Amino acid sequence: MTSPLPLLQIETLVAGHGRLDVLNDVSLALAPGELACVLGPPGAGKTTLLMAIAGLVRAKRGSIRFANEEIRRKRPSDILARGIAYVPQNRLLFSNLSVRENLLAGVWREPDRARIEADVTRLFERFPSLKAQATQSAGKLSSGERQRLAIARALMSRPSLLLLDEPSSGLAAPDVDDVFALLAELNSEGTAVVFAEKTTREALRIARHVYVLEQGRITFGGEAKHFGAAGFAQPA
Numbered sequence: 001m002t003s004p005l006p007l008l009q010i011e012t013l014v015a016g017h018g019r020l021d022v023l024n025d026v027s028l029a030l031a032p033g034e035l036a037c038v039l040g041p042p043g044a045g046k047t048t049l050l051m052a053i054a055g056l057v058r059a060k061r062g063s064i065r066f067a068n069e070e071i072r073r074k075r076p077s078d079i080l081a082r083g084i085a086y087v088p089q090n091r092l093l094f095s096n097l098s099v100r101e102n103l104l105a106g107v108w109r110e111p112d113r114a115r116i117e118a119d120v121t122r123l124f125e126r127f128p129s130l131k132a133q134a135t136q137s138a139g140k141l142s143s144g145e146r147q148r149l150a151i152a153r154a155l156m157s158r159p160s161l162l163l164l165d166e167p168s169s170g171l172a173a174p175d176v177d178d179v180f181a182l183l184a185e186l187n188s189e190g191t192a193v194v195f196a197e198k199t200t201r202e203a204l205r206i207a208r209h210v211y212v213l214e215q216g217r218i219t220f221g222g223e224a225k226h227f228g229a230a231g232f233a234q235p236a
Contacts, residue, residue, distance in 0.1 A: 005068050007032040007192050008053070008161060013062035015052040021060070022048040024216045030161075030194060030209075035187040037207035037224075038196040044213040046196035047089065050163045053194075054086035055079040066161070077109065085159035089166045091150040095139030099130050102138050102149055106156035116156075123152045144175030151182065162186065164195040168202055180206050200227075 008030040016022040022045045030036055038046050051057040053064060055076035064072040071079055080086075085106075093102050103120055110116055124131035127148050133141065138149060147167060154162060167183070168176045184206045187193045197203040204210070210227050212220040220227070 004032055006030055007034065007067060009065045011063040013052065013059055013064065015048055015057055015059040017057065022216050023052065026218055028211050028218060028221055030192060033187070033190060033192055034209060035184070035193045035207055036209040036211065037203040038194065038211045038213055039198070039200060039203060040213035041198055045216040046213055047165050049213065050086060050165050050194070050196055054084060054163060056086070080157055083160040085154035085157050085162050087150050087154050087162070087164040087167065089169050091146050093138040093146055093150060096137055098135050098137055099149055100134045103153055103156055106153035119156050119158070123155060127152055143170050144172065144178065147171060147175065147179055159191065161192045161194065164193070166197055167195055168197065176202055
């Protein structure tokens with residue numbers, strides 16, 4: 001039986017900022033419906049990798065294929081339209097805009113107003129605490145609610161691949177648990193998820209595949225259950 005084509009396939013990718021190459025010959029593949037984590041210490045290149053996939057960092061060489069289409073030279077808006085949504089570590093919400101207005105900012109190019117309203121309704125049903133604060137400015141939300149809003153805004157574009165940079169950053173333990181439960185739930189509904197983290201404990205609770213980045217290179221790639229056997233510490 002023929003294996004399905006990868007949803008995302010990266011080959012010998014070199015990317016960075018200006019003349020600085022942060023990623024060096026990075027290769028990985030993500031199956032449709034996959035849930036994967038990119039682990040690595042600060043400065044390893046995790047953010048650069050996610051931003052390169054989303055088109056926000058220049059990929060100098062190599063290949064990034066999504067749904068069997070080369071996207072390395074595509075604009076971020078075109079990559080978003082093809083089904084890849086990115087949630088940055090700092091969330092980048094519009095603090096002076098309301099919760100609802102931040103959701104709408106996620107689909108500012110979408111002309112179908114009925115679809116937009118249907119998606120707002122759907123996401124408010126998923127996030128009742130955000131619905132209760134729909135007219136509240138995003139800047140007044142707690143850290144956990146800001147992360148939920150950032151994820152909800154990304155979901156407005158109906159992505160088939162969701163990228164998240166350290167989604168647990170700055171969150172209290174209960175919010176971390178809620179966010180990782182949400183990622184697992186979204187994945188069970190068919191959305192492929194790739195998230196970056198610098199610690200293993202929470203990440204390996206839900207990730208099925210793990211990639212380890214060190215100094216811009218992949219030093220481990222495989223199923224999470226083999227992570228410890230490769231010499232890396234298992235979560236407590």
